[in-house]
Amino acid sequence: MTRRPPTLSDVARRAGVSYATADRVVNGRAGVSEKTSRSVHAAIEALGYVRNVAAANLSQQRVYRFGIILPAGSNAFFRRVQALFDEAASRLKADRISLSIESVEAFDAQALTGKMAALAEARMDGVAVVASDDPRTTAAIAELRARNIPVVTLVSDVPSSQRDAYVGIDNVVAGRTVGRLIGMAHGGRAGRVLPVVGAPSARDHAERLSGMREVLGSAFELAPVVEGRDRFELVETLVREALSRDPEITAIYSAGAGNAGLVRVLEALPPGTARPYVFLHELVPHSRRALEDGLIDVIIDQRPEEEVARVVEHLTLLADRRALLRTDPIVPTIFVRENLPQEPAGALERAG
Structure with a gap:
């Protein structure tokens, strides 16, 4: 006879707590003492309990809210990245993922940290940011992490910060x-x-x-x-x-x-x-x-299509407190005149 997988009720009984308390621990919500949290985690390990993220999200009618901060201005590459995020935002609504795409002037650390602070106050489920290597940026990332908001750096890394992951080339x-x-x-x-x-x-x-x-x-x-x-x-x-x-x-x-x-x-x-x-x-x-x-x-x-896809994947996994599937840098493509791909339909010539 096949043994049924352990449930959250089993975890609660073994830990000697209520179902509601076990649920708070498993879903990372506040209001549980450290001792109780340790007991629940010990029960999870002993029973081999695996949280069913999809079922939990469905039952809670959860919508993932992710903030994306990109440089503003005439930069053609980041206009392309923003267009890709816009396309993803429309497509991902069906998957209950909402992308809030923000922009700040390039290399303006004060404006960038102000935007990050606003996203922290909005209690986003995750933030991706093209960040400068500046002490103010590092502090803003630390503040997001202190609020249990995952942070992914995009294109330019800040490895000395508390960011959860970097998406981009080496x-x-x-x-x-x-x-x-x-x-x-x-x-x-x-x-x-x-x-x-x-x-x-x-x-x-x-x-x-x-x-x-x-x-x-x-x-x-x-x-x-x-x-x-x-x-x-x-x-x-x-x-x-x-x-x-x-x-x-x-x-x-x-x-x-x-x-x-x-x-x-x-x-x-x-x-x-x-x-x-x-x-x-x-x-x-x-x-x-x-x-x-x-x-x-x-x-x-640096293959921006791959970067945008990985950002969404990373933020979703981090919001669910699951391990990232890919952490290796994206391998860039080297183009010379002889190996250019076909130009996308509707491509426009702009400054940048």
Whole structure:
């Protein structure tokens, strides 16, 4: 005869508590002493009780409420990410998942932490955030966790914080990859690389440059770093000035956004001018056009569709206090002109 699985009533009897108290412990609600909580958990382990999350959610008519915080502005990559979250929000309503998609100005730690505090007050079931590596951000993540709200960092990690998980590529490895590609492009010759970042506080940008430096070695010099704040008009101005005053630059590595400005500089080079080798991140309409037209050489894409899917998966599992299915970094795709995928229908060319 098959033995029936243990129920929550069995757990309550073994622990010597009421069903309501056992239910509070299993579902992580407050109002139970530490001693009682230990007794319930001991009973769970002894009986091999497994919480039926789907049944519990159905009986409670639970709706998952997740907050997503993305950078605002002209960044084409994050516009793409927001569009993907918007699509997911519409699709996931049938699964009782509600996504609240918020935006703040890029690299504005005060605005970001203010938004995180608002989501903490709203008692979200989980928060995903593109975070800067700033003490205020770390404190805001700690406050969310103190309220038992899971936190997932997206694209740029804050490993020193109490975040539950990171979703994105390994940015150091991405930088090393670019370093290897720069060396191959130069064919053993020395070179001078112009790095372009959004801001020093953007950990993903800093890690990409660090990885590149590890691989390049002494044969390459680095020009002063351009800090474009991920704004295409500022990137355009600063890169044009850098190329004008430093004709020895042989390669450009844009570790951030604002690359529509970089493309404009390359388009405006006088006929017959030997352009630098150019490596940048994210397959968006303007970077695709530049690759097709031979203005740039390589795009490193972090597969935003996979990132959005993993964020929703992670937040749902964390809200249910279950183990994450995948914690490995997303493997980026390297695009050259010859392996570009078919352009999505309705893609629009915008600055970013």
